[in-house]
Amino acid sequence: MSVTPTANSYRNMPDERGHFGQFGGRYVAETLMPLILDLEREYSAAKADPAFKAEFDDLLEHYVGRPSPLYFAPRLTEYFGGAEVWFKREELNHTGAHKINNCIGQILLAIRMGKKRIIAETGAGQHGVATATVCARFGLPCVIYMGAVDVARQQPNVFRMKLLGAEVVPVQSGAKTLKDAMNEAMRDWVANVHDTFYIIGTAAGPHPYPELVRDFQSVIGKEARAQMLGRTGALPDLLIAAVGGGSNAIGLFHPFLDDPAVAMIGVEAAGHGIETGQHAASLTGGKPGILHGNKTYLLQDEDGQITEAHSISAGLDYPGIGPEHSWLHESGRVKYLPITDAEALEAFQLCCKLEGIIPALESAHALAALPKLAPQMDKDKRILVNVSGRGDKDIFTVAEHLGVKL
Amino acid sequence: MSRFDRAFSRGPALVCFVTAGDPTLEATPAILDALVEGGADVIELGMPFTDPMADGPAIQAANLRSLGAGTTTADIFHIAARFREKHPEVPLVLMGYANPMTIRGPEWFAAECRKAGVDGVICVDIPPEEDPELGPALRAAKVALIRLATPTTDAARLPAVLDGSSGFLYYVSVAGITGLQQAAQASIEDAVTRLKSATRLPVAVGFGVRTPEQAAAIARVADGVVVGSVLVDLVGQHGADAPGPVRELTSALAQAVHGARKSA
Numbered sequence: 196m197s198v199t200p201t202a203n204s205y206r207n208m209p210d211e212r213g214h215f216g217q218f219g220g221r222y223v224a225e226t227l228m229p230l231i232l233d234l235e236r237e238y239s240a241a242k243a244d245p246a247f248k249a250e251f252d253d254l255l256e257h258y259v260g261r262p263s264p265l266y267f268a269p270r271l272t273e274y275f276g277g278a279e280v281w282f283k284r285e286e287l288n289h290t291g292a293h294k295i296n297n298c299i300g301q302i303l304l305a306i307r308m309g310k311k312r313i314i315a316e317t318g319a320g321q322h323g324v325a326t327a328t329v330c331a332r333f334g335l336p337c338v339i340y341m342g343a344v345d346v347a348r349q350q351p352n353v354f355r356m357k358l359l360g361a362e363v364v365p366v367q368s369g370a371k372t373l374k375d376a377m378n379e380a381m382r383d384w385v386a387n388v389h390d391t392f393y394i395i396g397t398a399a400g401p402h403p404y405p406e407l408v409r410d411f412q413s414v415i416g417k418e419a420r421a422q423m424l425g426r427t428g429a430l431p432d433l434l435i436a437a438v439g440g441g442s443n444a445i446g447l448f449h450p451f452l453d454d455p456a457v458a459m460i461g462v463e464a465a466g467h468g469i470e471t472g473q474h475a476a477s478l479t480g481g482k483p484g485i486l487h488g489n490k491t492y493l494l495q496d497e498d499g500q501i502t503e504a505h506s507i508s509a510g511l512d513y514p515g516i517g518p519e520h521s522w523l524h525e526s527g528r529v530k531y532l533p534i535t536d537a538e539a540l541e542a543f544q545l546c547c548k549l550e551g552i553i554p555a556l557e558s559a560h561a562l563a564a565l566p567k568l569a570p571q572m573d574k575d576k577r578i579l580v581n582v583s584g585r586g587d588k589d590i591f592t593v594a595e596h597l598g599v600k601l
Numbered sequence: 602m603s604r605f606d607r608a609f610s611r612g613p614a615l616v617c618f619v620t621a622g623d624p625t626l627e628a629t630p631a632i633l634d635a636l637v638e639g640g641a642d643v644i645e646l647g648m649p650f651t652d653p654m655a656d657g658p659a660i661q662a663a664n665l666r667s668l669g670a671g672t673t674t675a676d677i678f679h680i681a682a683r684f685r686e687k688h689p690e691v692p693l694v695l696m697g698y699a700n701p702m703t704i705r706g707p708e709w710f711a712a713e714c715r716k717a718g719v720d721g722v723i724c725v726d727i728p729p730e731e732d733p734e735l736g737p738a739l740r741a742a743k744v745a746l747i748r749l750a751t752p753t754t755d756a757a758r759l760p761a762v763l764d765g766s767s768g769f770l771y772y773v774s775v776a777g778i779t780g781l782q783q784a785a786q787a788s789i790e791d792a793v794t795r796l797k798s799a800t801r802l803p804v805a806v807g808f809g810v811r812t813p814e815q816a817a818a819i820a821r822v823a824d825g826v827v828v829g830s831v832l833v834d835l836v837g838q839h840g841a842d843a844p845g846p847v848r849e850l851t852s853a854l855a856q857a858v859h860g861a862r863k864s865a
Contacts, residue, residue, distance in 0.1 A: 220730075220731050221730050222726045222728075222734075223726055224726055224728075224751075225728055225749045225750065225751045225753070225754060226751040226753050226773065226776045228730065229753045229754070229755065368661055369652070374652065382777075382778045385776060386775075386777035484704060485700045485734075486652060488726075493700070495700065495704070497704070498701055499650075499702075499703070
């Protein structure tokens with residue numbers, strides 16, 4: 196076939212209107228539209244500016260602690276008895292997760308645009324902590340919207356944000372979780388559009404957010420690609436990452452999308468099980484719709500009312516997914532696998548005991564795909580799992596589920 | 602001549618918003634009747650959505666009351682059809698968010714609007730850039746697409762907003778959500794002058810209008826005044842007994858707005 200490499204690429208999305216096939220786009224109120232267009236222009240200029248890239252890279256190295264290690268997990272490999280298991284150690288970043296990569300990029304954009312105030316939404320509090328961190332570092336006031344239910348169940352992160360100087364606003368509307376925090380952040384944004392920059396925490400929202408969050412997070416995949424080649428002389432055979440909004444997954448996957456020999460699996464949170472309806476698996480259990488500025492797979496009823504998501508992991512507890520994942524799902528390039536709360540809890544404990552690493556519950560979902568895949572693969576194959584965050588924040592949740600009183 | 606043309610030809614028009622199915626499906630028809638009896642010239646019927654991102658506390662609460670009472674999209678079209686039968690001359694607009702409007706496809710939604718006698722649609726989160734999502738289907742079904750202009754819609758952008766707009770132009774007078782502060786009168790006057798020099802569509806001004814005095818001031822410069830949250834608050838307070846208080850407030854607002862016809 197005489198197809199040009201560009202036309203054949205999975206890496207040239209979105210189009211100039213911010214669409215990934217039928218997904219993505221800019222479904223925002225008119226008040227926000229001029230700002231969204233400004234952001235798009237400013238991001239294009241920043242991408243072409245060597246000084247922007249130099250500052251981003253410098254902060255990632257000296258402030259975040261990159262590159263994050265690539266780690267061979269010998270005991271998990273032995274335990275499953277099949278393919279080699281490797282970890283990308285994003286949990287070793289400053290603030291304990293991949294979220295900070297994106298926050299560094301976005302706050303540099305905010306400063307470039309002359310914005311004086313930062314807002315963000317958060318679920319588990321990881322993105323809120325990362326945002327509060329960069330706001331402290333750059334001396335900008337910061338307001339974090341967090342569902343009141345999440346505020347109650349994530350007290351350590353709430354206190355961290357406050358220590359870092361952020362104002363945490365508990366959101367009382369809806370189910371008082373991540374979706375409602377995002378609604379409230381958008382309400383703040385629309386009222387303060389002249390001076391406020393919204394640091395969205397995942398690869399979702401109106402264009403250009405899904406693109407720029409992916410680009411900032413792609414440092415994960417770029418490093419991993421070079422590290423695997425350097426250590427093993429080959430690319431990994433399979434990548435696995437958990438998907439809520441999907442920023443750690445797209446960050447790992449994107450640099451590998453045009454390597455046909457590399458298979459990829461995004462893990463969705465199946466909660467109590469897809470059949471119970473209590474889950475957060477938008478691709479497996481939802482259908483395309485429009486919410487929070489983009490068209491993507493959503494959990495919804497037949498009238499298009501959004502239904503509540505459920506996951507043991509507050510970071511995956513969202514009824515949508517980034518639009519590029521919806522497109523990669525429909526194109527078949529990436530497969531998506533649902534993992535239940537119970538499976539994630541088991542993988543969480545296994546990783547603690549066999550590797551001495553306490554993973555975030557989000558990352559435990561990715562690890563829980565291993566027993567389904569690793570034993571069936573030959574010993575000369577390699578699986579790379581993105582350990583997107585550390586699990587210190589989750590020990591209270593895990594203790595509760597294991598019936599342990601702390 | 603369309604119902605919109607007639608409604609705006611008499612001088613400044615009062616546009617009233619309530620949420621469909623708030624507090625119950627059964628209550629809405631009588632509330633709509635009260636708006637018309639009170640003197641509303643155009644009715645905006647809100648389609649409830651689980652995630653009303655552009656709305657303040659009053660309309661958020663109305664959305665929850667309605668959805669909590671089990672309102673479906675089919676119910677809203679029943680209410681619309683009944684309204685059309687009872688009030689053949691009063692323009693009816695559906696206002697809401699993209700997902701409930703497009704979930705069965707834009708053609709389905711436009712055809713239902715046409716069948717129920719809905720004159721126009723306001724979709725908060727479909728800007729001109731995403732017009733293909735809804736605009737072509739509405740135009741083919743001869744249902745007006747009423748776009749929003751805001752304080753951030755500058756001169757460079759306004760033509761894109763006007764292109765494909767019909768019915769009237771809704772000027773959102775504050776950058777923000779529904780039901781909170783009102784814009785300064787001077788800034789409203791400047792904006793309306795700017796918009797009217799760019800379009801022949803009637804310009805209605807809304808967001809934060811709560812009293813007959815505010816409505817009268819706007820009516821002196823604009824073609825229409827949109828009132829929503831204060832009516833929705835009354836429905837929230839009085840529930841099924843809302844028609845009386847709603848009629849009373851509408852009547853005071855209508856007097857104020859229509860009074861500007863003579864003084865103009």
